[in-house]
Amino acid sequence: MVSRVIPVDPFDLVIFGGTGDLARRKILPGLFRRFLAGQMPPSSRIIGAARSDMDAEGYRGMIREAIAEFGGDERDQSDQIEAFLTRLEYVAIDAMGDGGWADLAELMQRDVVRAFYFSVAPSLFGALAERLHVHKIAGPQARIVVEKPFGRDLDTARELNQTLAEHFDESQIYRIDHYLGKETVQNLMAVRFGNMLFEPLWNNHYVDHIQITVAETVGVGGRGSYYDKSGAMRDMVQNHLMQLLCLIAMEPPSRFEADALRDEKLKVIRALEPVAPHHIVRGQYEARGDEPSYREDAENPKSFTESFIAMKCHIANWRWAGVPFYLRTGKKLRARSSEIAVVYKDLGHSIFEGDEARHRNILSIRLQPNEGIDMQVTIKEPGPGGMRLVDVPLDLTFAEALGESGHEISDAYERLIMDVIRGNQTLFMRGDEVEAAWRWTDPLIEGWEARNDVPKLYEPGSSGPEDALMLMHRDGRRWREIKG
Numbered sequence: 001m002v003s004r005v006i007p008v009d010p011f012d013l014v015i016f017g018g019t020g021d022l023a024r025r026k027i028l029p030g031l032f033r034r035f036l037a038g039q040m041p042p043s044s045r046i047i048g049a050a051r052s053d054m055d056a057e058g059y060r061g062m063i064r065e066a067i068a069e070f071g072g073d074e075r076d077q078s079d080q081i082e083a084f085l086t087r088l089e090y091v092a093i094d095a096m097g098d099g100g101w102a103d104l105a106e107l108m109q110r111d112v113v114r115a116f117y118f119s120v121a122p123s124l125f126g127a128l129a130e131r132l133h134v135h136k137i138a139g140p141q142a143r144i145v146v147e148k149p150f151g152r153d154l155d156t157a158r159e160l161n162q163t164l165a166e167h168f169d170e171s172q173i174y175r176i177d178h179y180l181g182k183e184t185v186q187n188l189m190a191v192r193f194g195n196m197l198f199e200p201l202w203n204n205h206y207v208d209h210i211q212i213t214v215a216e217t218v219g220v221g222g223r224g225s226y227y228d229k230s231g232a233m234r235d236m237v238q239n240h241l242m243q244l245l246c247l248i249a250m251e252p253p254s255r256f257e258a259d260a261l262r263d264e265k266l267k268v269i270r271a272l273e274p275v276a277p278h279h280i281v282r283g284q285y286e287a288r289g290d291e292p293s294y295r296e297d298a299e300n301p302k303s304f305t306e307s308f309i310a311m312k313c314h315i316a317n318w319r320w321a322g323v324p325f326y327l328r329t330g331k332k333l334r335a336r337s338s339e340i341a342v343v344y345k346d347l348g349h350s351i352f353e354g355d356e357a358r359h360r361n362i363l364s365i366r367l368q369p370n371e372g373i374d375m376q377v378t379i380k381e382p383g384p385g386g387m388r389l390v391d392v393p394l395d396l397t398f399a400e401a402l403g404e405s406g407h408e409i410s411d412a413y414e415r416l417i418m419d420v421i422r423g424n425q426t427l428f429m430r431g432d433e434v435e436a437a438w439r440w441t442d443p444l445i446e447g448w449e450a451r452n453d454v455p456k457l458y459e460p461g462s463s464g465p466e467d468a469l470m471l472m473h474r475d476g477r478r479w480r481e482i483k484g
Helices: 021-036 056-070 072-076 078-085 101-107 122-134 154-165 183-194 224-228 231-249 258-271 294-298 398-403 412-422 431-450 466-473
Strands: 011-016 045-050 088-092 113-118 143-147 173-176 207-215 280-285 308-313 325-330 337-344 362-368 372-380 389-397 456-458
Touching (some): 011 021, 021 045, 021 056, 021 412, 045 101, 056 078, 056 088, 088 101, 113 122, 113 412, 122 143, 143 412, 173 412, 183 231, 183 362, 183 372, 207 231, 231 258, 231 308, 231 325, 231 337, 231 431, 280 294
Parallel strands (some): 011 045, 045 088, 143 173, 207 325
Antiparallel strands (some): 280 308, 337 362
């Protein structure tokens, strides 16, 4: 079976910040893969826009090098790379002034989809939006893509939404969270709502608890000054983990459409209960050997910013009453791993005795590094010697199950950018979602700041502070092992 390539309309995609790290590492290599897949109609173009003074040929050279470095298996296709580079243009532009805007307006084609990727600091969003309209580059059908952070609290999120709303309708704004573009995240919806097997068991009658883990092995070196103003709560929980929680916990939408889906996610955020202080664990990684500590990476010897956070949350609705959701994320942990684990309750009655009775079904959704889903089930261990039970996974690793059949596991960014061109907002956050998430998050941050809480230290390469383990142990539960 060969995967279907869904065509898109011809487009002009302008990438503001087109010479930046995100553009070179993710956006342009991803678009090159879409070009190889036949999803870039002949008249479509990509226009880099940035402060750097270079011409189109210089920009093509930069992106040629970026594909060679970050392009994966496709970087050896030199003929195709050269063909892709002919689609690229470049404009040196002044985001805060008038320089370059007339050149950009002249470059834009008529009668194609116009999309604008704001791969720049949020402080520039308003200036870019205003100049796109002053120079009549973005009309009512244009689409803009904005990267996180979507504010640093409720007030700044509202201000950002109001700034964008001055020039763009909500239907034109695509707030991108690359976690929502991952194949497994979308398959989570397919598993839940496309199979009779799971949805009837997706509630507090059968689920004991749910764990969401996003673990990273890297520290904050190189972006310490940014991260120290953010921390794990603002950088990861308020957006990435919140979105995963919503998709796990939401009610079935009436249709698989953008607003129907986002309405249900918003209900989950609004139903989140406040988290008690003793249900939150914050941590900072220590130094190890030649590896610097968090405070050294952040160049702030008195920093109380967390590089790790774990918390126990509850959702106040009929489906999830009494079911704890355990969230954790951190830097410099044992392995790079992102997983959602739905842990089912014990059997009401087991015919087996002793250790043989202690088995649970666990549905594990792996987001990285090897995207896939497995279901832990209990079987008899093969061989003689009586009834010995063992847990084994019913495993669906997408790369193995689908890769040999002609299916390509696309990168999250390339999938989401193609959704922008199609005008499909299903996997993008709405403004009221962002504000609701901050409305829940802000009191937690204000609480630990008022208490002068000090993060617990943890050793790099571990699973986090001991207090995070105790968060589960007090409830008679255990975190799942962090495995890469």
